[in-house]
Amino acid sequence: MKRERSFVLLITLALLLSIFSNGHQNGAQKHSKHIKEKDHNSNSTHYDIRTFGAVGDGVSDDSEALIEAWKAACKVYGATVEIPSGLNFLLRPVTLQGPCMPHLILQIDGTLLAPPSVASWSKSSLFQWINLKWVSDFTIQGNGTLDGQGSSWWSLSATPQSTNKETTSSPLEMRPTVLRFYASCNIMVRNIHIINSPLCHLKFDSSRGVKVSNIMISSPKDSPNTDGIHLQNTRDVEIKHSNIGCGDDCVSIQTGCANVNIHHLDCSPSHGISLGSLGKGSSLACVSNVSVNTITVQNALSGVRIKTWQGGKGSVKNATFSNIRVSDVEIPIVIDQYYCNKRSCKNKTEAVAISDVTYKGITGTYTYKPLSIACSDSLPCTDLSLIDVQLSPYYESRSHQEAFCWKSYGEAQGSLEPSGVSCLRKNSKLHT
Ligand SMILES: *[C@@H]1O[C@H](CO)[C@@H](O)[C@H](O)[C@H]1NC(C)=O
Ligand SMILES: *[C@@H]1O[C@H](CO)[C@@H](O)[C@H](O)[C@H]1NC(C)=O
Numbered sequence: 001m002k003r004e005r006s007f008v009l010l011i012t013l014a015l016l017l018s019i020f021s022n023g024h025q026n027g028a029q030k031h032s033k034h035i036k037e038k039d040h041n042s043n044s045t046h047y048d049i050r051t052f053g054a055v056g057d058g059v060s061d062d063s064e065a066l067i068e069a070w071k072a073a074c075k076v077y078g079a080t081v082e083i084p085s086g087l088n089f090l091l092r093p094v095t096l097q098g099p100c101m102p103h104l105i106l107q108i109d110g111t112l113l114a115p116p117s118v119a120s121w122s123k124s125s126l127f128q129w130i131n132l133k134w135v136s137d138f139t140i141q142g143n144g145t146l147d148g149q150g151s152s153w154w155s156l157s158a159t160p161q162s163t164n165k166e167t168t169s170s171p172l173e174m175r176p177t178v179l180r181f182y183a184s185c186n187i188m189v190r191n192i193h194i195i196n197s198p199l200c201h202l203k204f205d206s207s208r209g210v211k212v213s214n215i216m217i218s219s220p221k222d223s224p225n226t227d228g229i230h231l232q233n234t235r236d237v238e239i240k241h242s243n244i245g246c247g248d249d250c251v252s253i254q255t256g257c258a259n260v261n262i263h264h265l266d267c268s269p270s271h272g273i274s275l276g277s278l279g280k281g282s283s284l285a286c287v288s289n290v291s292v293n294t295i296t297v298q299n300a301l302s303g304v305r306i307k308t309w310q311g312g313k314g315s316v317k318n319a320t321f322s323n324i325r326v327s328d329v330e331i332p333i334v335i336d337q338y339y340c341n342k343r344s345c346k347n348k349t350e351a352v353a354i355s356d357v358t359y360k361g362i363t364g365t366y367t368y369k370p371l372s373i374a375c376s377d378s379l380p381c382t383d384l385s386l387i388d389v390q391l392s393p394y395y396e397s398r399s400h401q402e403a404f405c406w407k408s409y410g411e412a413q414g415s416l417e418p419s420g421v422s423c424l425r426k427n428s429k430l431h432t
């Protein structure tokens with residue numbers, strides 16, 4: 001008896017659902033094709049968030065629907081959570097948590113909207129907007145957009161209380177990242193657009209096996225601290241064929257990263273590709289096996305740089321930057337072991353050691369200085385190579401600074417322009 005009743009209930013529900021989706025079909029002609037497809041081969045692996053109550057009008061809170069769709073799909077091998085195209089889904093901060101069955105896909109074809117103003121964020125969840133936690137064998141794909149609606153956060157930085165960058169304790173100092181992966185492995189992100197983040201756009205934290213391809217990231221050049229992609233304590237990474245334009249680092253590689261391969265990116269505008277800053281507050285930082293190849297950087301603060309704080313520990317080893325084309329970039333090649341975010345920082349003897357860094361085929365124009373390599377007094381940089389570095393001033397008529405090298409050992413070879421970029425000292429001189 002009980003069984004029959006729930007069966008009837010199910011049928012009624014199914015009927016209601018089909019009426020509901022037909023209604024949508026009439027209302028939104030644009031998506032009729034999509035919905036028809038779903039009706040024809042409706043199967044148990046597709047979880048459209050509308051089925052779970054999402055409205056998609058850009059005003060209703062659709063967070064719960066996404067979480068419910070996720071929970072259902074998570075239990076099914078090879079399932080897809082679908083964010084349908086043509087609609088705007090407003091979400092408050094959400095955590096989509098694994099472990100899930102393998103080959104789960106989050107298909108983002110529509111637009112996801114973050115809370116529209118600083119005031120509409122809840123204070124307890126300012127770390128990120130969408131948090132993927134403990135997932136593996138997982139993909140995010142689709143032609144949709146994640147819109148962080150960050151403009152009200154950017155203008156905050158102009159207010160007096162937030163000018164002190166040393167303190168991050170005030171709730172307003174903590175700004176959300178749009179999309180963060182935490183403790184995840186074998187994850188793929190492709191095709192989606194991520195725009196207007198309050199802070200970083202895409203972050204991988206404590207993860208392993210990351211593939212990013214064909215994505216687009218976009219925020220204004222003057223939006224503060226809006227990194228494109230941030231890697232932290234993450235190994236075995238490939239980032240390729242993507243367009244990243246933002247107000248801070250295009251890709252930022254932080255401590256604990258190894259085996260990172262970045263190629264075919266456009267980083268305009270941005271602060272370029274950056275290792276660090278590393279070793280802040282005398283911390284231990286290790287980064288190794290980084291390859292950055294075939295990158296264009298236009299209208300940027302730097303092209304490729306490594307920055308470390310004095311007093312840090314650990315090392316940067318085996319990094320290669322090749323085929324980097326810069327245009328209108330302040331300083332294309334930077335190593336700064338005196339990184340400091342105030343007027344001056346105390347000199348310290350400990351430093352993050354930098355060795356085996358190759359620059360090969362760095363070409364284009366600079367607006368301030370072609371190269372600046374400032375290594376630690378107590379722990380000089382070793383085994384640096386500059387091969388075929390050809391840089392010329394962007395403004396022919398203005399005066400420019402010379403290339404600068406300090407405590408940096410290695411070799412320059414091939415065609416070098418201006419000749420000053422060969423300012424490295426020979427490795428063999430290091431111990432004499
Ligand atoms: C499920 O339906 C989708 C389209 O709605 C289709 O792409 C997919 O291949 C189907 N899966 C199975 C196992 O039939
Ligand atoms: C998504 O974009 C890709 C590449 O731009 C295109 O091939 C594909 O047809 C698009 N899919 C939809 C559903 O619009």
Ligand SMILES: *[C@@H]1O[C@H](CO)[C@@H](O)[C@H](O)[C@H]1NC(C)=O
Pocket residue numbers: 258259288289
């Ligand atoms: C760097 O690459 C080498 C050679 O492939 C490998 O032996 C080493 O383990 C890698 N380093 C790290 C930290 O994974």
Ligand SMILES: *[C@@H]1O[C@H](CO)[C@@H](O)[C@H](O)[C@H]1NC(C)=O
Pocket residue numbers: 259260288289290291318
């Ligand atoms: C340096 O890193 C690259 C990957 O970026 C790796 O292929 C190579 O084996 C590493 N070399 C050493 C000596 O670890």
Ligand SMILES: *[C@@H]1O[C@H](CO)[C@@H](O)[C@H](O)[C@H]1NC(C)=O
Pocket residue numbers: 344345346347377
């Ligand atoms: C730190 O060292 C640099 C280079 O040796 C020197 O120019 C600078 O004055 C020192 N700064 C302080 C605060 O001692």
